[in-house]
Amino acid sequence: MVKDTLMDAVEAGAKVIQQYYHTRFRITHKEGINNLVTEADHESEKAIFEVIRKTYPDHYLLSEEKGAVKTESKYKWIIDPLDGTVNFAHGIPICCVSIGLEIEGRVQMGAVYNPFMNELFFTEKGKGAFLNGEKIAVSNQQEVMRSCLATGFPYVYPEAGKGPADTFGALVKKGIPVRRLGSAAIDLCWVAAGRFDGYYEYSLNPWDSAAGALIVNEAGGKVTDFEGKDYNIYENGLMSSNGLIHDDLLKVVNEHEF
Secondary structure (H helix, E strand, C coil), rough: HHHHHHHHHHHHHHHHHHCCCCCCCEEEECCCCEEEEEEHHHHHHHHHHHHHHHHHHEEEECCCCEEECCCCCCEEEEEEEEHHHHHHHHHCCCEEEEEEEEECCCCEEEEEECCCCCEEEECCCCCCCCECCEEEECCCCCCHHHCCCECCCCCCCCCCCCCCHHHHHHHHCCCCCEEECCCCHHHHHHHHHHCEEEEEECCCHHHHHHHHHHHHHHHHCEECCHHHHECCCCCCCCCCCCCCCCCHHHHHHHCCCC
């Protein structure tokens, strides 16, 4: 029943963003000049909430636009109604709906759906990761130097210390391809599918990574913080990989050394 609700919810959100795609819609801004929120974000969120509340009216909801709708339930739905909003607003079809389900403090199920590429990623803890119903696995690349990586950049850039641009520069100066898709959820799913060998980002919110991080783990990959400790979706700093390059990639990101 919970899985059915999850799938119905991501499909409801995806249907909404498809309806708004390449149309005129209202755009507002959050912190950072290009941190956009569109009418589609809000309407997708409403559709997702309606699906979940229809079956589980007492469940805790945590969503990017609405924030926390707290209850005493042990079930928490962690929702990004439109991940990759800037892409969406510019007609770039690299965007998705992402929903993770946390039970008693641990993410146990997740789905990421990009309807524009017809790619639906799903996982349930302990049961593997899937793309359109077919099981997926991370890559077998063993060398960072031969890896294809992904990253993201924050809308409010950190002023002190080694930041995202420094790490990016260190990697590309060595000739390592680093992509910036603009959707953390998709980046994580593409690591899980073996398209990227690794993905790192300095600043994420729970709704960005709740589903995708579990999908990577269930595909045989590894997700940690920048210290190599178990990843917590409520803290900043995510490092994900196929597991084989993980330690070396941590060293690169932290020390900018190879």
